[in-house]
Amino acid sequence: MTHELPKAELHCHIEGAASPGLVVEQAAHYGTDVSAFIDGDRFVWHDFTSFLAAYDTASSLFRTEEDYARLAESYLASIAAQGAIYSEIFVSPDHAADAGLSPLAYVAGLGEGIARARAKHAIECRMIVIGVRHLGAEAVERAARFAASGPHPLVTGFGMAGDERIGRLDAFADAFSLARQAGLGITVHAGELAGAESVRDALDHIAPSRIGHGVRAVEDFALVERLAETTTVLEVCPGSNVALGIAADFASHPLAELVAAGVPVTLNSDDPPYFDTSLGHEYAMAAQAMGFDDAALRRMTRTAIEAAFVDEQTRGELLAKVDSQSTIPCSRPEEGI
């Protein structure tokens, strides 16, 4: 049983963490019809493009600082109940701007939600500003400049998500170097919708300490060896990969192959309600369908904390929690997580 294991995640899009129930509440508040993309307690989409459309529409229903504070607090409370001690959330100023909120108000609202969750549930969280690849290099550079300006003490990283099939990665190199020069941690989505060459491009042009997904590196074993040699940490999201058809099922997901090759990996939920998952479910499936034992799962949590974009004192405190061998009280053991 994995439900009492300490857990940590490095890869969750905060807009993608809004539950259908919360989005329906927001829609009622703003007088919007969401029946085209929410059916009961499920988001409706059928491929990456329609997933992004549902995601963008749901995001547009979070419009004020308090909306974002509620979103962050409710999400962090939900994973603390599954045993999470640390979360890094991807935050997208472009989505906030589309909803009419300034980037500063956006991170202030999220920061407030994080502070409330920390006080009530003892969970740590940091924000990684992301640029959206399919909005183009100029938009991604704008997001990087915002991240580099020091908009909130909990903004500690910069990354890029969006449609990986669009644009060349070298076009975004300037955005990443200005974020790096500002002292931010760097991660980039690669090797999810596109193959091994995309992971190689990320190493060649961005040299991040972490890669979002990266699992399609298994198409090229020399590249897997390079990831292991450079200790590039993969933010692996098996449930997302299964939902989007990148892996057929959990049992045949390449996570075990990456671990066997010595690549540092972490477990993550990406956009949990869209992909019918949660951080707890990812740990449970890694045990039940992929055969990882408690020690291996605890190592993945440790890898996440080691690769987290946090100050060294916080890292030390979090590692002590992981290493104490203690279990984390879990309020929802009945879900088998």
Ligand SMILES: Nc1ncnc2[nH]cnc12
């Ligand atoms: N899985 C994913 N891949 C790329 N961009 C995203 N934005 C939100 N979820 C994403």
Ligand SMILES: [Zn+2]
């Ligand atoms: Zn992602």
